[in-house]
């Protein structure tokens with residue numbers, strides 16, 4: 362591509378990881394393009410996944426939408442497709458999703474699926490999607506500006522108020538009363554969500570799905586900064602695993618994380634994130650590289666079989682219509 366295609370320093374191969382994940386990693390070379398937003402340029406993810414893929418012989422370009430102009434025609438598959446798949450770790454309101462959706466519009470595989478990212482990234486959409494599918498999720502109100510929040514019944518307090526497109530714990534408030542709401546200076550630059558505050562032990566459990574496995578980590582809640590919490594990996598119970606997998610199915614995500622809290626009524630999902638940081642997940646980069654290749658191949662096979670079955674569809678469905686009109 363005309364945009365930046367830097368080759369990051371390839372790290373040393375972890376031989377035992379290659380042995381564990383090699384069956385997929387060491388298959389015929391794939392051509393991939395990672396879209397990396399400025400915020401993640403110096404982060405472990407997704408750079409570590411790029412390194413693993415390159416070290417296993419795959420061709421990976423990195424497109425940096427914040428640093429270079431992107432030639433959109435380069436996204437189009439020509440006779441020989443330039444890329445087998447595009448991969449994005451999204452940032453709220455970042456430019457990467459437009460490029461990923463442009464690649465999808467050209468028929469190229471995207472990871473995660475671009476529609477799944479849309480569902481997860483807009484918290485209002487995610488709330489309704491989860492609720493409709495029976496995923497436990499707090500009641501949620503949407504307000505285009507903070508001045509409307511006083512229409513929420515006082516009986517619903519305490520509330521949590523947060524930006525609709527929030528991430529990284531930005532501007533999340535617990536509000537205990539209408540009087541406190543009136544005193545708050547809430548950033549009105551974007552739409553807001555409000556939910557009843559769900560009493561919980563003071564920590565979140567972050568469930569990460571690398572595509573093949575679910576991992577769980579305890580994390581202090583920003584609403585309980587003083588809580589005595591040991592942030593560490595914990596075992597994944599069957600209940601948490603099936604909750605995480607249900608969210609993946611409902612949203613159509615392959616690589617994702619969810620924030621859950623334990624309440625008196627059981628585990629409740631508060632947030633769905635496509636491609637999170639996977640902090641504390643052992644060998645996360647290898648696991649994610651394997652998923653990227655698996656999804657790429659799965660999609661290629663699905664496209665191939667759709668192509669192969671097109672004439673049959675034509676014969677059985679379209680041909681009688683065409684004949685009847687003749």
Ligand SMILES: Nc1ncnc2c1ncn2[C@@H]1O[C@H](COP(=O)(O)OP(=O)(O)OP(=O)(O)O)[C@@H](O)[C@H]1O
Pocket residue numbers: 499521523527528529530531533556557558559560561564565581582583584620622631632634
């Ligand atoms: N309804 C709620 N009841 C209790 N705690 C909540 C509620 N909503 C949010 N929180 C707390 O606030 C945290 C941040 O909320 P949320 O995940 O929705 O925002 P965020 O900005 O997307 O965070 P991040 O992207 O960093 O995970 C949650 O992880 C949880 O600890």
Ligand SMILES: [Mg+2]
Pocket residue numbers: 620631632
């Ligand atoms: Mg969150």
